[in-house]
Amino acid sequence: MLHFNWEVKNMKKISILALITVFTVLSCKESPLDITPDGRITFDEVFKDEIQTESFVNTIYSKIPLYFFNYNNYGFLAGITDEAQEVRNTFIGGMALQWQIGALTPSANPLAGMLDYGLWWQGIGHANLFLSYIDNANIEDPAKKSRLKAEVQLLRAFFYWELTKQYGAMPVVTEPFAPGFAFESLTRPSFEETVDFIVSDCDAVIANANMPLRITNASERGRFPKAVAYAIKSQALLFNASPLWNATNEQSKWQRAADAGRDALQALTVQGDFRLFDDYGNYFIRSQDLGASILDRETIHEIPADAGVFSVINTIPSNGELIGTSAGACPSQELVDSYEMQATGEPAILGYQDSDHLQPIINASSGYDENNPYAGRDPRFYATVFHNGSYYGPINGREHTVETFIGGRDQLLAYAQFTNTRTGYYLKKFYDPLIPANQLVQQTRWKKYRLAEIYLNFAEAENEANGPLGAYEAVNTVRRRADMPDLPAGLNQEQMRDRIRRERRVEFAYEEHRFWDVRRWKILSETDKLVTGIEIRKQGDGSFTYQRFVTERRSAGWQDKYLLFPIPLSETNLIPDFNNNQNPGW
Structure with a gap:
């Protein structure tokens, strides 16, 4: 991989949008990169060499974060939702505690390690620089050059979308900034205008015949295929149609999202060879296999870095069986x-009678x-959650059944050390039972798009645009893979909306x-004010109370202000329109 020294002598700390000016400054004749005794080179020289041009693409890919459990202090994003x-949280530097005490401000972001305003703009800046050079790059094979260009267009769409869903509308920047660029001239467009730009990049990639639909060569693991363009377009248009960005419920927005979802399914599953993986639980404990004959035809893109998952039941009870x-x-x-x-295929719990969620509304049918x-x-419950009575597997040669009841080997300890559950449950998803419990790392990769x-994107948009009839097959396809019954016939739009939201929650648990x-x-x-757990006690006759x-x-x-992240103070100071149009509540 080719790396560049981005430091500019005497340059003050650069704000995120201003960071992009570095790409122009560094390509000027007076840039430190114009001197070569220590191995540094100019961008002109980079794009005269095919290998270095490809290496620069690798540099852009390196700006994609690891996600998964790689947040501050090995946290999952689920830990700041109602999933977990x-x-x-007793650790003052922990991401979840920082989030929940209100540490997110225009000057600080507890999630900055993975979801960082600067990271997204660095990726966009690198992409714009590459795209400004690629047409004249010294690459003999026009198909190869075309594919590299498409990949970087898609990377730009990816970074823009991650930035936009987090912070809202962002100025569309397609060229490296010239020296002396007047940042005060930048203004915030509408959310839809930003989405339209992202979609236009995705459409260009989709139309590119040199871009493969799916990665099949193991040597290309981690590169974006065309399928990612369909995934980003589907997700972006769904957000654009959703209540946060569609206050008047414009049906045309839902229709665009539905059409994008339908086109994606047509391209991936009819024209292409994408299919849902047969076994939901096993899907998450394996890396995508690549080649002509593969088992995993569901994954659209997984983060290529080996991201080991810590053993899920990480307790160390008195008998010393579990290590973690x-x-x-x-x-x-x-x-x-x-x-x-x-x-029955019916929800077990319909809601709660009280604001503390201690009185569930049980669905009698x-x-x-x-x-x-x-x-x-x-x-999918058994594939995702270790509960009291779950079979864990062999530990030190002995079969282990999870005991989260008070006094059990894996018991709930609400205010104890980090090793025991606080809710009465442990995470099973991503855990490979064939890996010994005392082997802390297993090779499981994060599936960013599948x-x-x-x-489910298509089903949600189709229901809102045209009613439930056209949404059934998409939802039922996902349910059938999990051996769940089809949805009952005759649901109205509101009922279908509820079922789709439930489906997303269980299908995508812990996937952000x-x-x-x-x-x-x-x-x-309505969802994030609190979370509850279950205290289980074992009775003399072997039964349990809950x-x-x-x-x-x-x-x-x-609070509503957390619907969007605040634009960093460094940017609002630099760009007046950001200061005048800071996100609500900040």
Whole structure:
């Protein structure tokens, strides 16, 4: 990989948009990069060499964050949603605690390690610089040059979209800034205008015949295929149509999103060879296999870095059977409640009678038994959550069944060390039972885009644009993979909307969708004020009692201003229109 020294002598600390000026400054004759005794080279020289040109593309790819559990202190983004409670919240530097006490400000971002305003703009700046040179680059094969250009266009769309869904509308910048550029001239467009630009980049990639639909060569692992363009376009147009950005519920926005989803499914599953992976649970503990004959035809893009997952039950009880350091982001009772009953296909819990979620509204027709709450649930529940009575696997040669009841080997300890669950549950998703419990790292990669999302993106938009009839098959396709019954016939639009939202919650648990979904639906204040857990006690006859309790109340992070992140102070000071149009509440 080719790396560049971006430091400019005597340059003061650069704001994020101003950072892009560095790309122009560094290509000028007086740039330090014009001297070569220590190996530094000019951009003109880079693009005269085919290998170095490709290496520069690698540099752009390196700006994609790792996501997954790689947030501050090994946190999942789920730990600051209603999916989970992060046990490290007693640690003052922990991401989740910082988020929930209101540490997000225009001057500070607890998620900056992964979701950083500067990171996105660096990626955009690198992409713009590449695109300004590529047409004249010394690459003999025109098809290869065309593909590299398409990849970088798609990378620019990716960085722009990650930036835009986090901060809202951003100025569209397509060229490296010239020296002396007047940043005060930049203005914020509408959200839709920014999305339109992202979509235009995706459309250009989709139309490029030299861009492969799917990566099939292991040597190209981590590169963007054309399928990513369909995924980004589908997601961006869905956000554009959602309540946060569609206050008047314009049907044309929903129709655009539905059309994008339909086109994506046509291209990926009819014209292409994408399919849902047969086994939901096993899907998340394997890396994408590449080649002509593969098992995984669902993954659109996975983060290529090997991101080891810490053993999920990381408790160290008195018998010393389990080894680990932290229980991590423990599934909430709210997440558990969201899983339907397999036999009936009906929601077990319809909602709550009280604001503390301690009095569930049980669906009497579902078959749910509150005295045996883990029986007969959606198979995705068992693939995602370790609950009391779950089979864990062999530990030190002995079979282990999870005991989260008070006094059990893996018991809930609400205010104890980091090793025990605070909610009564542990995360199973991403955990490979074939990896010994005392081997802390396993090779599981983060699947940033996958086919199931396209199905549910389309279903949601189609229901809003044209009613539930056209949404059924897409939702049922996802449910059938999980061995769940089809949705009942005759649902109206509101009922279908509820079922699609439920489906997204269980299908994408811990995959970061929930964080963004509750924002675009504008229900953050309804979902993120608290999370609950379950206290289980074993009776003399071997039965159990279950008592819900509030395990965490959150003082911040759920107010409407958290629907968007604040634009950093460095940018509002630089660009007057940002200062005049700071995001609401900040």
